Amino acid sequence: MRPTGAFPSTRMRRMRRDDFSRRLMRESTLSADDLIYPVFVLDGQSRTEVVASMPGVERVTLDRLLPVAERALELGVPALALFPVIDAAGKTPGAEEAWNPDGLVPRVVSELKRRFPELGVITDVALDPYTSHGQDGLIDPDDPRGYVLNDETLEALAKQARCHAEAGADVVAPSDMMDGRVARIRAELDEGGFIHTRILAYSAKYASSFYGPFRDAVGSAANLAGGDKYTYQMDPANSDEAIREVALDIAEGADMFMVKPGMPYLDIVRRVKAELGVPTYVYQVSGEYAMLRAAIANGWLAERACIMEALLAFKRAGADGILTYFALDAARWLKGGA
Ligand SMILES: NCc1[nH]cc(CCC(=O)O)c1CC(=O)O
Ligand SMILES: [Mg+2]
Numbered sequence: 001m002r003p004t005g006a007f008p009s010t011r012m013r014r015m016r017r018d019d020f021s022r023r024l025m026r027e028s029t030l031s032a033d034d035l036i037y038p039v040f041v042l043d044g045q046s047r048t049e050v051v052a053s054m055p056g057v058e059r060v061t062l063d064r065l066l067p068v069a070e071r072a073l074e075l076g077v078p079a080l081a082l083f084p085v086i087d088a089a090g091k092t093p094g095a096e097e098a099w100n101p102d103g104l105v106p107r108v109v110s111e112l113k114r115r116f117p118e119l120g121v122i123t124d125v126a127l128d129p130y131t132s133h134g135q136d137g138l139i140d141p142d143d144p145r146g147y148v149l150n151d152e153t154l155e156a157l158a159k160q161a162r163c164h165a166e167a168g169a170d171v172v173a174p175s176d177m178m179d180g181r182v183a184r185i186r187a188e189l190d191e192g193g194f195i196h197t198r199i200l201a202y203s204a205k206y207a208s209s210f211y212g213p214f215r216d217a218v219g220s221a222a223n224l225a226g227g228d229k230y231t232y233q234m235d236p237a238n239s240d241e242a243i244r245e246v247a248l249d250i251a252e253g254a255d256m257f258m259v260k261p262g263m264p265y266l267d268i269v270r271r272v273k274a275e276l277g278v279p280t281y282v283y284q285v286s287g288e289y290a291m292l293r294a295a296i297a298n299g300w301l302a303e304r305a306c307i308m309e310a311l312l313a314f315k316r317a318g319a320d321g322i323l324t325y326f327a328l329d330a331a332r333w334l335k336g337g338a
Contacts, residue, residue, distance in 0.1 A: 032076035037327035075331035079120030106167035134223030182252035207233035210287030273318030
């Protein structure tokens with residue numbers, strides 16, 4: 001774009017002079033409709049646990065999640081994303097608890113849908129909360145490096161997704177980065193008659209170090225024992241590869257496409273939206289939350305202004321929605337609350 005005219009006929013500050021003209025030329029907006037609220041859920045009754053590395057985020061039992069869900073609905077937040085915390089006894093090498101129809105996730109999903117049918121419920125499809133080794137897939141017992149097996153994992157993910165759909169999940173969100181999982185899950189859902197269950201594919205999910213606090217929150221860090229996910233999550237150096245990943249998930253039948261993490265990957269959000277034109281979501285991950293919270297707690301950053309600026313940046317980059325631990329705060333501020 002070539003500027004037409006120049007100083008002094010063109011003065012960019014003219015439009016910035018007053019609030020009315022700033023509002024008129026504002027290109028991006030954030031609304032509660034853009035937000036997805038992630039929640040950590042525990043088994044049992046009347047329990048709340050704080051997550052040390054994520055001040056303000058708690059793990060709660062279902063009875064304590066219900067008022068949170070009600071609050072999200074009141075604030076106009078369209079959906080919750082559920083992340084289960086599974087006790088050590090529920091973790092096995094084969095992750096069988098992941099498709100137990102009486103497990104924590106299906107129980108929470110069915111109760112949420114019974115109480116708040118209008119609130120969207122998104123479930124995470126990946127094995128890491130359920131594996132004793134903390135990986136998102138099944139590992140090869142004969143491989144000293146514990147290589148995560150792709151095709152065997154697909155069968156487990158299909159069972160897990162079907163179990164969530166049977167419990168009433170509106171959206172299943174595979175976050176495991178196995179090849180072909182969207183196609184396998186779509187086939188499984190169709191076979192079960194779940195033609196309306198949406199798939200939110202974590203298509204461009206990077207092997208990021210910004211997931212650290214989340215792994216504390218779900219208790220997978222200790223199980224992972226210093227292991228990494230470089231053999232299946234994407235290399236942070238790559239961008240073209242993200243476009244191929246999303247294109248494959250479009251072909252395999254996903255409905256929504258996630259880029260993760262968020263702020264360090266805004267260029268990827270932009271490319272996915274501009275080049276592929278699909279419903280594009282971004283995950284402001286636990287490490288991004290922790291950074292902001294730590295600086296705010298120290299008085300180094302202004303809470304509301306910095307959080308809202310970070311969220312707006314995702315919209316400007318092209319995101320249609322944002323999964324963020326700040327969802328309820330942001331929705332409250334958007335409503336004019338303190
Ligand atoms: N299925 C894994 C999963 N699900 C959500 C997150 C991270 C979310 C966050 O950091 O907020 C991860 C990352 C990982 O452990 O590799
Ligand atoms: Mg893929």
